[in-house]
Amino acid sequence: MNFEPLIELTRNGIQECVHLGALAVTDTEGRVLAQVGNPHWLCFTRSTLKAMQALPLIQSGGVAYFGFTPTELALMCASHNGEDMHVEQVTSILRKSGSSTRQMRCGCHVPYRFTFFDHLMPEGFAYDERHHNCSGKHSGFLAYCVQHGLPTDSYTEVDHPLQQKIRQAVAHLAGLGEQELALGIDGCSAPNYAMPLSRLARSYARLAQPESDGLYGESLKQLGEAMSAYPELVSGTGRNDAAFMRIGRGDWVTKVGADGVQVVGSRSRGQALAIKIMDGNMAALFAATACALDQLGWLDDAQRLEMAPWRAQVLLNVAGVAVGERRSVFQLRHS
DSSP states (O other): OOOEEEEEEEETTEEEEEEEEEEEEEETTOOEEEEESOTTOEEEOGGGGHHHHTHHHHHTTHHHHHTOOHHHHHHHTOOOOOOHHHHHHHHHHHHHHTOOGGGOTTOOOOOHHHHTTTOOOOTTOOOOGGGSTTHHHHHHHHHHHHHHTOOSTTTTSTTSHHHHHHHHHHHHHHTOOGGGSEEEEOTTSSEEEEEEHHHHHHHHHHHHSGGGOTTTHHHHHHHHHHHHHSHHHHSOTTOHHHHHHHHTTTSEEEEEETTTEEEEEETTTTEEEEEEETTOOHHHHHHHHHHHHHHHTOOOHHHHHHHGGGSSOEEEOTTSOEEEEEEEOOOOEEO
């Protein structure tokens, strides 16, 4: 089967929802170590791609050229809440490259700090492209264009030199030919790529253990270390990436992508887990990831306790009454 039941929801003992998915655990060479369903399922990477999209800027000396800090690198890899701490970093990146907010081609949306938590936006609150969850990535794109004298009005076009460099880096980390990357356009208008889950896991195993990659190793080191050192900048208050990287105590580099994608790489192991929930349910994704990490033996007792809010659990209604249960129903198969 390509997909298997990962998470089940019951109400009064009666099955109500089943979330199907697939996952792959690989090492830095892409060898599949454990799986559920088809570990080679073709999956759009969505925002898990962001660290790889920052590689051309880092690889070409952009950090020294502009004086970018680790906090700014973390923000370039972020899907953030649009909190003040995020907007401040984006503003700084733009200032250092001499770019403007209106040059960013990501567009605007109500900041996640409100929409993710059903909070009302204060009357008169003004937001712009800097509050977009992908604004860090786009500010990094603009910096690359400025550094190399490239057009800034078309940097999201597939044939733009920046996007060609990104495609090269993505293919290299995945261990694929460029022609094997399936093209799509992400929600922020930038090109995105689909690849087998096992190849996405390989990419994050290398991000977590950058010495395994002879070409991009130093750049991967800077990006991965920035992400795990400043996890609140990668997502934000109450968000999953920040929580998981804190739980990982510096060993994990993790990133969520829209519509049910998540990757967790372990530095100490040189391995990564990539998972896709087919219906895109994010609560099921986090529960399945937490369960998979436990089955892999990546959690000690304290980490298992810290994971409790994210994993399978009793479901409460708004009045605090227990109305059902979310539980994992899968078992990893080890190679």
